[in-house]
Amino acid sequence: MITTHLSPTPKLPFHSHLAVPFSLTRRHRHLAKPVSVPAAAPPDPLASVESVVSAASVLAAIVLVHESGHFLAAASRGIHISQFSIGFGPALARFRVGPVEYSLRAIPLGGYVGFPDDDPESGFAPDDPDLLRNRPVPDRLLVVSAGVAANLAFAFLIVCAQALTVGVPVQAQLPGVLVPEVLPGSAAARAGILPGDVILAVPGAAPEPSVPVLVDLIKASPSKKVPITVSRTAPGAGDRQSVELTLVPDTSADGTGRIGVQLSPNFLVRRVRPQNLADATVLAVREFTLLTGTVFDGLRQTLLNFSQSAEKVSGPVAIIAVGAEVARSSADGLFQFAAVINLNLAAINLLPLPALDGGTLALILLEAARGGRKIPREVEQGIMSSGILVVLMVGIFLIVRDTLNLDFIKEIL
Numbered sequence: 001m002i003t004t005h006l007s008p009t010p011k012l013p014f015h016s017h018l019a020v021p022f023s024l025t026r027r028h029r030h031l032a033k034p035v036s037v038p039a040a041a042p043p044d045p046l047a048s049v050e051s052v053v054s055a056a057s058v059l060a061a062i063v064l065v066h067e068s069g070h071f072l073a074a075a076s077r078g079i080h081i082s083q084f085s086i087g088f089g090p091a092l093a094r095f096r097v098g099p100v101e102y103s104l105r106a107i108p109l110g111g112y113v114g115f116p117d118d119d120p121e122s123g124f125a126p127d128d129p130d131l132l133r134n135r136p137v138p139d140r141l142l143v144v145s146a147g148v149a150a151n152l153a154f155a156f157l158i159v160c161a162q163a164l165t166v167g168v169p170v171q172a173q174l175p176g177v178l179v180p181e182v183l184p185g186s187a188a189a190r191a192g193i194l195p196g197d198v199i200l201a202v203p204g205a206a207p208e209p210s211v212p213v214l215v216d217l218i219k220a221s222p223s224k225k226v227p228i229t230v231s232r233t234a235p236g237a238g239d240r241q242s243v244e245l246t247l248v249p250d251t252s253a254d255g256t257g258r259i260g261v262q263l264s265p266n267f268l269v270r271r272v273r274p275q276n277l278a279d280a281t282v283l284a285v286r287e288f289t290l291l292t293g294t295v296f297d298g299l300r301q302t303l304l305n306f307s308q309s310a311e312k313v314s315g316p317v318a319i320i321a322v323g324a325e326v327a328r329s330s331a332d333g334l335f336q337f338a339a340v341i342n343l344n345l346a347a348i349n350l351l352p353l354p355a356l357d358g359g360t361l362a363l364i365l366l367e368a369a370r371g372g373r374k375i376p377r378e379v380e381q382g383i384m385s386s387g388i389l390v391v392l393m394v395g396i397f398l399i400v401r402d403t404l405n406l407d408f409i410k411e412i413l
Contacts, residue, residue: 058338060086062151062345063111069150070113073143079132080124083114118377137368144360148346152292155342159291160284162335167273168283176200176231177209178266186260191247193259194232198266200242201229211263218249222257288339295343354383355390 063086074081080099085091087105094103115132116122124131132140162168176198182188202209202217203226217226226247234241249257274280349357363383367374 058334059341062154062338062342065150065154065342066147066345066349067111067113069146069148070143073146074113074115074132077135077139077142078130079135079139079143080116080122080128080130081113082116082119082122083112085114086111088112137364137372140364141361144357144364147357148349151342151346151349155291155339155346156284156288158335158339158342159288160280162332162339163274163280163283163287164277166332166335167271168287169269170272170283172268172270174198174266174268175208176266177211177214178264179230179261180264181262183260187248187250188259188261191228191245191259192243193230193245193247193261197230197232197243198240199228199263200231203227211265214263218247218259219256221249222251222255223248224257291336291339292343295340296347299344299347354386359384 067084067086071081071084082099083101083103085103085105087103087107088110089105089107091103091105094101096102116124117131117133128134132143135143159168179188179193179197179199180195182193182195199209199214202214226249228245228247230243230245231240232243233239247259249259252258272283274283350361352358352362363375363380
């Protein structure tokens with residue numbers, strides 16, 4: 001989001017990058033699972049600090065890229081700019097280059113680009129054609145959307161860098177359905193299914209079983225014998241062997257069958273390194289497309305099922321904590337972390353909500369639909385101010401909640 005300094009009303013420059021709730025896409029196939037440290041080996045405090053700094057630096061770079069998108073788009077069109085800030089609140093450091101004040105502020109919830117449109121002390125006439133509010137609709141659309149475009153471009157460059165340096169994770173689909181977990185005493189356990197088994201064949205699931213087909217078949221077979229073929233690693237050997245089992249699903253309260261297992265597609269993740277620049281580009285495009293689809297689908301699912309997924313919504317504290325875990329487990333994982341957070345930020349900012357880029361874009365498009373008749377300033381300021389207040393409240397709530405959920409905070413409490 002970009003904001004205009006409002007005067008004489010309080011100046012509320014707020015860019016909701018990290019205060020806005022957004023999903024961490026924990027279901028993404030490539031993000032490294034956080035690695036727990038054995039109790040016998042206490043974590044190195046210096047390594048922990050370094051991993052947190054790495055994650056925080058990634059977030060700061062993402063905010064910087066987003067704001068630079070707004071800034072460069074406005075500068076390229078000759079639009080007056082008054083401030084460029086990373087963070088909010090009291091300034092820790094500031095300097096001025098020409099008419100623009102650059103600052104680093106104490107509250108790391110995002111950043112903003114300030115425009116002097118309504119500042120009577122700016123020295124610009126209200127009808128100055130180079131004020132943002134006086135520019136044609138295409139210019140304003142360019143400036144507002146440039147932050148999202150910058151994050152998308154940055155995410156693609158990150159994926160390109162990953163392809164060129166450490167390679168890109170690629171899934172190779174394997175036959176069957178994997179059983180990662182079996183509940184003790186369940187129908188699956190009684191039938192002899194073990195964690196790590198791969199279900200290769202089930203009558204009615206030809207030619208190969210898939211998770212949805214297998215789930216439907218089990219639900220339709222309460223208390224019925226279901227012969228299955230599984231593949232498992234033989235004891236004391238690395239080879240896998242086929243085992244014939246008979247499964248009798250239990251009957252759920254709703255009358256459907258259940259067997260008490262976790263099922264997942266069976267695939268192998270391998271890291272592919274390109275042979276040349278052309279291969280790297282192909283891999284990067286493929287990975288970027290998959291990541292983008294995963295992030296936007298995750299956001300859609302969050303919005304459609306918010307009551308069930310609200311607990312997965314995270315703010316900057318939780319995001320830095322996850323990033324620190326990724327940095328500790330694998331330096332390569334920072335590529336995926338940075339790309340996913342960039343895409344999350346772009347997706348969130350496209351939502352047509354006040355205080356987000358999408359909300360500003362919606363107001364500009366509404367003005368265009370009205371034949372160029374501007375929305376009254378009081379109405380626009382009221383909408384944006386209310387949005388800023390809501391985002392601030394949500395951001396503070398997420399920061400407090402995520403901080404209290406940190407392991408070392410729980411130990412203190």
